[in-house]
Structures are given as structure tokens and as C-alpha cells.
Amino acid sequence: MDLSAINPVLLIASLMVAATPLLLAAIGELVVEKAGVLNLGVEGMMITGAIAGFAAAVESGSPLMGFVAAAGAGALLSLLFVVLSQIALANQVASGLALTLFGLGLSALMGQKYVGVKPPAMGRIDIPVLSDLPVLGRILFSHDIVLYFGIALTAVVWAVLKYSRIGLILRAVGENHEAAHALGYKVVKIRTLAILFGGACAGLGGAYISLIRVPQWTEGMTAGVGWIALALVVFASWKPWRALLGAYLFGGITVLQLNLQAAGVAIPVEYLAMSPYLITILVLVILSADKSNAPASLGRSFHASR
Amino acid sequence: MKFAKLLAGAAIALGLAAGGALAQDKTKVGFVYVGPVGDGGWTYEHNQGRLAVEKEFGDKVETVYVENVAEGPDAERVITQMALQGANLIFTTSFGYMDPTINVAAKFPDVKFEHATGYKRANNVSTYSARFYEGRAVQGTIAGRMTKSNVIGYIGSYPIPEVIRGINSAYIHAKKVNPDVQFKIVWAFTWFDPAKEADAAKVLIEQGADVILQHTDSTAPQAAAQAAGNVYTFGQASDMIEYAPAPRISSIIDNWAPYYIARTKAVMDGTWASVDTWDGIGAGMVGIGEITDAVPAEVKAEAEALMAKIASGEYHPFTGPLKKQDGSDFLGEGETADDGTLAGMNFYVEGIEGSIPE
Numbered sequence: 001m002d003l004s005a006i007n008p009v010l011l012i013a014s015l016m017v018a019a020t021p022l023l024l025a026a027i028g029e030l031v032v033e034k035a036g037v038l039n040l041g042v043e044g045m046m047i048t049g050a051i052a053g054f055a056a057a058v059e060s061g062s063p064l065m066g067f068v069a070a071a072g073a074g075a076l077l078s079l080l081f082v083v084l085s086q087i088a089l090a091n092q093v094a095s096g097l098a099l100t101l102f103g104l105g106l107s108a109l110m111g112q113k114y115v116g117v118k119p120p121a122m123g124r125i126d127i128p129v130l131s132d133l134p135v136l137g138r139i140l141f142s143h144d145i146v147l148y149f150g151i152a153l154t155a156v157v158w159a160v161l162k163y164s165r166i167g168l169i170l171r172a173v174g175e176n177h178e179a180a181h182a183l184g185y186k187v188v189k190i191r192t193l194a195i196l197f198g199g200a201c202a203g204l205g206g207a208y209i210s211l212i213r214v215p216q217w218t219e220g221m222t223a224g225v226g227w228i229a230l231a232l233v234v235f236a237s238w239k240p241w242r243a244l245l246g247a248y249l250f251g252g253i254t255v256l257q258l259n260l261q262a263a264g265v266a267i268p269v270e271y272l273a274m275s276p277y278l279i280t281i282l283v284l285v286i287l288s289a290d291k292s293n294a295p296a297s298l299g300r301s302f303h304a305s306r
Numbered sequence: 307m308k309f310a311k312l313l314a315g316a317a318i319a320l321g322l323a324a325g326g327a328l329a330q331d332k333t334k335v336g337f338v339y340v341g342p343v344g345d346g347g348w349t350y351e352h353n354q355g356r357l358a359v360e361k362e363f364g365d366k367v368e369t370v371y372v373e374n375v376a377e378g379p380d381a382e383r384v385i386t387q388m389a390l391q392g393a394n395l396i397f398t399t400s401f402g403y404m405d406p407t408i409n410v411a412a413k414f415p416d417v418k419f420e421h422a423t424g425y426k427r428a429n430n431v432s433t434y435s436a437r438f439y440e441g442r443a444v445q446g447t448i449a450g451r452m453t454k455s456n457v458i459g460y461i462g463s464y465p466i467p468e469v470i471r472g473i474n475s476a477y478i479h480a481k482k483v484n485p486d487v488q489f490k491i492v493w494a495f496t497w498f499d500p501a502k503e504a505d506a507a508k509v510l511i512e513q514g515a516d517v518i519l520q521h522t523d524s525t526a527p528q529a530a531a532q533a534a535g536n537v538y539t540f541g542q543a544s545d546m547i548e549y550a551p552a553p554r555i556s557s558i559i560d561n562w563a564p565y566y567i568a569r570t571k572a573v574m575d576g577t578w579a580s581v582d583t584w585d586g587i588g589a590g591m592v593g594i595g596e597i598t599d600a601v602p603a604e605v606k607a608e609a610e611a612l613m614a615k616i617a618s619g620e621y622h623p624f625t626g627p628l629k630k631q632d633g634s635d636f637l638g639e640g641e642t643a644d645d646g647t648l649a650g651m652n653f654y655v656e657g658i659e660g661s662i663p664e
Contacts, residue, residue, distance in 0.1 A: 010512045018505060108344060115344050116525070116548035121533075214504045216529045219342035220374060223499040254502070258509040261492045262459070269465075269663035273495045 006259045012139045012252075016147060017213055019251025021046070021205040021222075023150045025229035026236070026243045027157055028201025033233055034161060035194035036174035036297035040096025041081055042202050043226025044103020049074040049203025050210035051107040054119055054217045057207075063122040067146060067207050074203020075196045077103055082192045089301045104220065114217040122146070122212050144212055146204070151244070153201070158240040170194060174295035177302040187302050202226065235284035238295065242287060250280045333574050335359060335566075336393035337371040338384055340400035340523075341498040347523035348497065348543040348560070349373065352399045352422075355562030362567045366574070377402025382409055389414040395573045397566065398422065400497065401466055407431060418578050420569060423468050425649055427580055434565060437586030438468070439475035439648070440616045441558035442519075443623035444594055444609050445540050448556060449517040450480030450487050451605040452538050459510030461503060461520040461527060462493045465663045467651045469521050474655045475623045476519055481657060483608075489658055490515055500526035511537055518553075528554055538600070545595040556609070557595030565591065584645065588617040624648065629656035 025042050032039050052073030057066025077099065084095040122144045130141040161167040170190060172180040177187045209225070210217050228250065236242035257272035265272075337356050341349040356369050370393065375384045381403045388396050389410060395418045398407045404424035411419045411431045419431040427433055449458050458480060462469050473491060480487045490513060492506045499522075507518055507527035517538045520527045525546050531537040531553035539549065541557025565583065572578040585591035594613055597606045615621035626637030631654040637643060654662060 007512055014505070014508060014512070018501075021501075108342060111344065115346055118529070118532075118548075209501055214500050214526045214529055215533070216500070216525060218346060218500045218524050218526065219344040220498070221500040221524075221526075223496075223501060225501070255505055255509065258492055258506050259513070262490045262509050262513045262515075264490070264660045269493045269495070273493070 006263055009135050009138050011255060011259060013143070015248065015252035015255045016139075016143060017251075018255050019247040020147050020150045021208045021213065021225055022229055022232065022250060023154065023244055023247035024205035024208060025202045025226055026232045026247055027150070027153055027240060028198035028205075029229055030233045030236070030238055030240060030243055031157060031161075031170070031201075032194050032198035033298055034174045034238060034295055035170050035191045036177055036295050036300065036302075037085065037191050037195055038092045038096065038299040039078070039081055039085075039099070039195060039198060040093060040230065041078070041099025041103065042198075042229050043222060043224065044100035044106075045074040045077050045199045045202035046103075046206035046209075046222045046226045046229075047107040047220070048077050048103045048110075049206030050222060051111045051114065051206075051217060052203065053207025054114055054117075054210040055110065057119045057211055058114065058117055061120050063120055063211050064145075066119070066211050067204055070203040070207030071200040072203070074199040074201070074206070076199070077106075078195050078199025078202075081199075082195050085301065086188050086192055086195075089303060092299050092301070100226070108219045111217050111219060115219075117217065119211050119215050119217075121215070146208055146212065149204075154240045154244045161240070171295070174297055177297045177300070181302070181304060187304075191302075202229075205229070232280070232284075234294070235281060235288065237284075237288040237293075242284065245287075246280055246284050249283060250276050253279050332366060332368045333363070333395065333570065334391075334393045335367055335369045335570055335573075336385075336388040336391075336396040337369065338375050338381065338388070338396065338398045338400075338403060339371060339373040340375060340377065340402070342373050343371070345498055345523050346525045346544055346546060347541075349399070349523065351544050351560040352397070352562055355566040356397075358563035359566045359570050363570065363574075367570060375403075378406075382406035385410040385419075386413070389417045393417060395420065395570060395578075401464070401468060418569075418573055427582060429580055432569070432580050432582065434569075434583040435468070436560055436591040437584060438558055438560075438592060439471045439623055440586040441592045441594055442472040442475040443479045443616065444613050445519060445556065445558065446476035446479030446481075447483055447612055448597065448601060448605060448609050449476065449519060449538070449540075450482070450484035451608070452555065452601065453480075453484065453487060453517045455514050455516045456484065456486045457488050457490055457514040457516065459507070459513075459515030459518045460489055460491045461506045461510070461518065461522055462491055463497050463522050464495060465493060467649060470654070470662060471648055471651045472519075472521055473658065474651065477658050478628065478655060479612075479623065491658070491660055493663055494522055496522065498523045500524045503527050504530045507531060507539075508534070525549065541595050547595065550596070551598035552600040554595075554598070555600050556597045559593035559595050561591055561593050586616065587613060588619060630654070631656055631658055 049070035053066040053070030056069030057063045084090045085092045124142050131137045173190050181187050232246045236246050253276040339349040343353040372384050397420045399422045401423045407421045423435045503522045504526040507530035511534045520542045528539050528549040531539045538555050539553040545557045622642040624643035626641040627639045628637040630636045
């Protein structure tokens with residue numbers, strides 16, 4: 001065992017990278033669920049974002065263009081979910097699952113010619129004095145811009161949901177869509193916008209994997225992150241900061257357990273391998289012991305005639 | 307009138323059915339894959355084997371495949387479905403399909419099954435695998451020569467004999483050319499998860515490894531090594547040539563096509579019998595991808611000489627004296643490991659640190 005081989009600064013820096021795709025997808029889904037819609041298609045939208053972003057970055061030579069395209073592709077795919085669940089009033093669980101299956105297939109098809117291609121690299125930001133600070137510089141001030149965007153997005157979503165009128169309306173729609181409708185809010189329109197936002201976020205999360213974290217395109221490369229994001233939203237009791245905490249915990253322990261293994265720590269590997277799931281669930285369950293509940297209209301279809 | 311029409315209709319239907327039965331002369335070959343065919347590694351190569359079968363036999367065969375089949379109960383469902391759809395021969399291409407394959411084979415005695423990398427056989431179940439450890443010996447030699455930090459990282463998938471054998475073989479040969487070499491082993495507990503494989507590679511690099519060997523299926527560790535710079539890797543299962551000349555400096559290539567063609571032919575001719583095939587570099591089932599110019603010429607020559615000796619059968623990668631990790635004797639001077647020992651290998655050789663997860 002040689003714990004000194006683990007560099008805590010690099011560890012924290014890489015856990016932030018590992019957590020970002022999860023965070024982006026979870027924040028998007030959180031807004032969707034706050035509006036009372038359960039979209040199980042996160043995985044499908046992520047993988048579609050991953051390939052769309054990858055393709056756009058390769059073709060244009062600009063990673064930023066890739067992220068824009070990924071957000072667009074995620075939103076576009078979620079539009080399909082809008083048609084199914086908001087207009088055709090299909091079952092949300094089934095539509096979401098269909099979206100995931102469709103996204104996985106579509107991305108494999110789109111990605112045919114991108115296997116083995118290398119994407120343009122996304123530069124880290126470099127702030128003259130701050131990035132050179134010992135320890136803090138590497139942890140806080142020398143990441144790619146999307147990572148900061150993820151944190152900023154969490155803050156914005158939190159503030160909007162908590163303090164703004166838009167947030168209030170969104171929550172009203174999610175808690176009781178009949179009442180919101182009676183007050184004159186356009187339930188379907190608001191939900192549609194929320195779903196599009198969720199799709200764009202999932203797309204960004206997927207592109208973060210294919211453009212920064214791995215970086216390459218491989219079929220099925222999101223490998224279940226979308227599902228973890230879904231679970232994270234529930235365990236975080238629909239609170240943005242807890243989703244951030246959960247994502248960092250999950251990403252952190254995933255990276256830490258690999259570090260411990262490489263350092264030869266004498267804990268059986270199986271326990272290390274399951275620890276990210278266990279600890280994340282445990283911490284968030286303890287945190288959610290207060291009486292915060294799911295949005296009351298979550299997963300229910302709405303039609304003005306009822 | 308109506309009745310006559312009905313009869314005519316029935317006759318046509320019968321005729322069609324008979325025609326359909328005639329068309330059944332085609333031999334139907336099924337493949338079950340653990341990852342996507344576009345993984346660029348393990349499953350990709352099996353699929354190349356499938357395409358080779360189609361090319362060889364043209365309209366005389368029909369191939370079907372299912373990708374991304376989880377190891378476990380779901381595999382049993384998929385294999386059963388394939389058998390029900392009339393497959394004559396089914397290749398199940400991952401270690402974890404062993405029990406499902408045996409279970410389904412018991413229910414379909416007329417269907418032939420071929421399970422890759424397993425050890426359970428039946429009258430209608432063959433096993434086949436490649437002696438990847440021969441390729442690992444070559445990799446170990448190159449890795450031992452190329453490392454400057456003397457730390458070699460190894461990304462393991464699951465702690466099964468197949469993987470452990472590879473680790474031992476690579477370690478023995480790295481140690482032989484570089485006595486100071488140390489292995490850091492990380493178990494990913496997955497065959498295919500690019501993000502996790504990339505993380506594992508990054509962790510190993512952060513902890514000082516400058517050569518990374520992988521026993522997982524995607525090219526993600528190659529990408530991570532490339533981003534880090536000054537780190538060397540080897541292609542796994544497939545050539546992964548897109549990462550040459552560095553980080554990828556060589557590779558192990560699985561070449562299943564000749565075997566798949568031979569076995570399909572055997573089913574067509576009715577000569578199929580349950581066998582256990584385990585071929586290596588000599589028979590061409592294990593290929594060593596081009597050793598790039600990033601490797602010094604003398605190291606390349608050394609690796610190629612080892613390859614030739616293994617191919618001709620002159621040298622066995624597990625040749626004594628060798629001890630197990632706990633210090634007990636494994637092989638005496640000049641003794642070579644028999645296939646039974648290799649097939650069930652569940653221990654590290656002396657010098658590797660850490661324990662195998664159980």
C-alpha cells in the first residue's frame with residue numbers, strides 16, 4: 001500500500017471532470033421533473049448529444065461549436081418526447097424508455113464514420129495569476145469552460161426556482177397542473193420548454209464525455225450515466241445544490257476508488273467498486289430525511305379538458 | 307364458390323410454407339456480443355469474423371447477431387430466442403455467457419453452440435479461445451523496455467483466469483528485461499465503459515505509470531494516454547491503429563475469421579463435433595499488430611524474436627522456474643505450465659503486488 005502515490009490535487013481536479021456530465025444531465029432532469037414531467041430518456045439524449053457534439057466539433061474544428069450542437073441535438077430529440085407525452089398524451093414512462101432506446105440506436109448510426117476519429121482538444125482556461133497558485137490554482141482555476149458552466153447552471157437553476165416568478169410558475173405546474181391551468185398558465189407550453197431545457201442539458205453532458213472526459217466516440221459510451229442522473233435527481237430531493245453534491249460525491253468516489261486500487265489499498269475491490277453507489281445513496285438519503293417530496297403532478301399527463 | 311376460393315387460398319399458403327421450408331437450406335449462424343460492434347476492440351473483431359463467414363459462404367448462410375447483451379439472465383433469453391428462430395450454430399462471445407450457453411444448449415440438442423473463452427462443454431457445446439497470453443508476453447517485453455518510471459499500469463476487467471493469465475504473462479516478461487519493473491493493477495469490473503476505462507488510465511498515469519496495458523474493450527485508455535503524452539499503450543483485441551505510432555506501439559489482434567469459417571463449414575457438412583480449441587500466435591488466432599517506430603529497433607527485434615520462438619513452439623511463456631505470489635513453487639526449472647493449470651489460473655506470480663479480488 002502506498003497512499004503517497006495519490007496526489008490529492010490531481011484527484012480533486014479529476015473528480016470534478018468525472019462529475020460534470022452527471023451534473024449537467026441531473027440539473028436538466030431536475031427542471032423537467034419540477035415541471036411535473038418524468039423523462040426517462042436522459043440516457044438517449046445524452047448519447048445523441050455525445051455524437052452530435054463530437055461530429056460537429058470534428059467537422060467545424062471547434063469544441064465550442066460541438067457543445068452548441070450537442071445542446072441542440074439533445075433538445076431536438078426531447079422534442080420527440082414532447083410530441084409523445086404532451087401532445088399525444090402517451091404514457092411518460094414508456095415514451096421516455098422509447099426515447100432512450102431510440103437515442104442509443106440513432107447515435108450508433110450517426111457515429112458510424114466517427115469511430116477512431118480524434119476530436120479537436122478543448123483548451124483549459126488559463127487565468128494569469130490564479131491558475132498558477134499552488135494547489136488551489138489546479139483545483140479551481142484551470143479547467144475547461146464547460147465545467148464552470150455546469151456549476152454556474154446549478155446556481156442559476158437554484159436561484160430561478162427559488163426566487164423568480166418563472167420558477168414559481170414552473171413549480172406550480174409541477175405541483176398541481178389543474179390549479180396552474182385554472183390560473184391561466186399554459187401547462188403544456190411550460191412543460192415543453194422545461195423538457196427542451198432538460199434535453200439540451202443532457203446533450204451537453206453527453207458531449208462532455210465524448211469531447212473532454214474520454215475524448216473519442218464509441219458506441220454506447222455514456223454507459224448508464226443517464227440512469228444515474230435520474231436516480232440522483234430523486235435522491236437529491238429535487239434540490240439543485242444537492243444534485244451538485246451528489247454528482248461530485250459520485251464522481252469523486254469513482255475516481256478515488258480507482259486511485260485506491262492503483263495504490264494497492266487492502267480493501268477488497270468489490271467494496272471499492274460499489275462504494276460510489278452506496279455512499280452517494282447513503283449521504284443523499286440522510287440529507288433528504290426532511291419532508292421534501294416529489295412534485296405532486298410528477299409523471300401525470302395533462303389535458304385541459306379534464 | 308367461396309369454399310373453392312378458400313381451398314385455393316389454403317393451397318397457396320401451403321405451397322408458400324413448403325417453399326419456405328426449402329429456403330431453410332441456408333445455414334443460420336447466430337452471434338451474441340457483449341459490447342457494440344463499433345467498440346473498436348473485442349466485439350468489433352468478432353463481428354469481423356461474422357462478416358468473413360458471410361463473405362465465404364455467400365447465400366448459403368444467413369447470419370444474425372445481437373449486440374450489447376448483458377452477461378447473466380438476459381443472455382439466456384437472447385440465446386434461447388436465437389435458437390427458437392432457427393439458428394443452426396450460435397457463437398456466444400464472452401466469458402460470462404458460459405452458464406447461459408450450457409443451459410440453453412441442454413434445451414436445444416440439435417443446435418450447435420460455440421462458447422468463447424469458457425471451460426464448460428457439452429455434446430453440442432464447443433469452447434474456443436485464443437492464447438492471448440502469448441501476445442501478452444510480447445507486450446510485457448516491450449513494456450519492460452519502454453518504461454522509464456518502471457511503473458506499468460494494467461487495466462483489468464474482471465478477475466477471471468483469462469485476465470489473470472495475461473497479467474502474469476506480461477509481468478513475467480517485463481520483469482525479465484527490466485528487474486525493477488512494478489505493476490499497478492486496477493480492476494474496472496466492466497468489459498466496456500469508455501468513461502470508466504479513461505478514468506482508470508488517467509489514475510494510473512497520475513500515479514506514475516508510463517506504459518498502460520488494458521484488458522478492456524474500448525479505445526478510451528488510448529485516448530487518455532494520448533492526452534497525457536509520453537505514455538505508451540497497446541491495442542487490445544483489435545489493432546487500434548488510429549492511435550499509432552504513439553501512444554499505441556503495438557497490439558494484440560484477435561483473428562476469429564478462420565475459426566468461424568471452419569466451424570460453419572463443419573455444420574454444413576454435418577461433421578461438427580464438440581471440441582476445445584485454444585490457438586495462439588502460431589495458428590494465427592492471435593496476431594501482433596505492427597510495432598511502431600516509437601519503439602527502438604533493438605527492442606522491436608527482441609520482441610519479434612520472442613514472437614517467432616512462441617509461434618514455432620520453441621518457447622512457452624510460462625516456463626519455470628516460477629513461483630506463485632505467496633512464494634510457493636509454481637513451475638520447476640524448465641518446466642512449462644499445462645493447459646489445465648493455465649485455464650484455471652487464479653493466482654499472481656511472485657513479485658506482483660496486491661491481491662486478486664474474489
